[in-house]
Amino acid sequence: MSKLLLNLRMVPEDEADDVRGFLDDHRIEYYEIEPSRWGISFGGIWVKHDADIPQAKRLMAEYQARRRDAAREAHDAARRDGTAETFGDIARREPLRVALTALAIVVLLGLMALLPYYLMRR
Template sequence: MTNHLMNLRHVPDDEADEIRELFETHNVSYYETPPSRWGISMGGFWVHDNEEAQRARALLQAYQQERLRRQRDAYEEDLAAGRVGGFWHRLRRRPVTTLAACLAIAVILALTVAPFVTL
């Protein structure tokens, strides 16, 4: 029976490459279906054998815990260095772009709500 290991929708290319390398290193006999351009099919990593699926899921779980730790560490470093932040950080770094986006959001919101307010 076919086992779906992981959905590939919204998965960054570097993560998918690392998972392919992980499976090839550990000789997991998997196959891959790509996600569709329009988001209809999810794509993913698959295996045929149930035992192989259990082994692959264990590898994926360990990999994802390690990736989570690495991504959190990288975010903490970027936060400490001032490369990332919230709204006020973005406003200080790119005031024109941020204000233009806020104006666009306000216009879209006004156009969306206006028919209901005028009833």
Template sequence: MAELLFRLRHVTDEEAEEVRDLFAAEGLDTYETQAGFFRLGVDAIWLRNPDQHDAAIAALNAYQAERLERAQREHAAAVERGDQMTLWKHLAAHPLQVVLVLLAVGLVAALTLLPFLGLARA
């Protein structure tokens, strides 16, 4: 019976391709499914041979640990260079967008709390 190895929903094309290449390099018997037009299925990579499950999980865990380490290094380097986007940098670059988002958040909060504030006065 096939086993789910890796869900592809919300995964970048780069990461999905790296995972496909990893499984191919390990010689694992996998296949891919798509969710379909109405998104009723699952975008995923499946393992056909259950005897390869332990090897597949070990390879995937090693890949994900390496990818996490790489992402953390890239983030630290961006922070060190001053390239990391912060709220203040975003505000300076897109002031209208930030103000409109803050107004929308305030409006939603006010509409949510309005019935409770009315109860407190009564």
């Protein structure tokens, strides 16, 4: 029975290509379901044979650990260089979005603070 190895929701194309590559390199048979036209299904990479699932999961775990470590190193390097994105960068680039988000937070906190008072008055 086939088993889902990777849900392609919000997966960068280079990561999906890497997964296809290591499955091909280890001769693990798989098939891919394309995302639906209306976004109901995001697609996925499925391992065909039950016998290959443990090896595919092990390879996937190793790949994700390497990718995680590389992303952390890149982020740390960007922080050291001063090129990492900060809240100030986002606020300068998208001031309306930041202001509306802050306003929504304040409104929700206000409603939460008033809710017990309203419920007790009933």
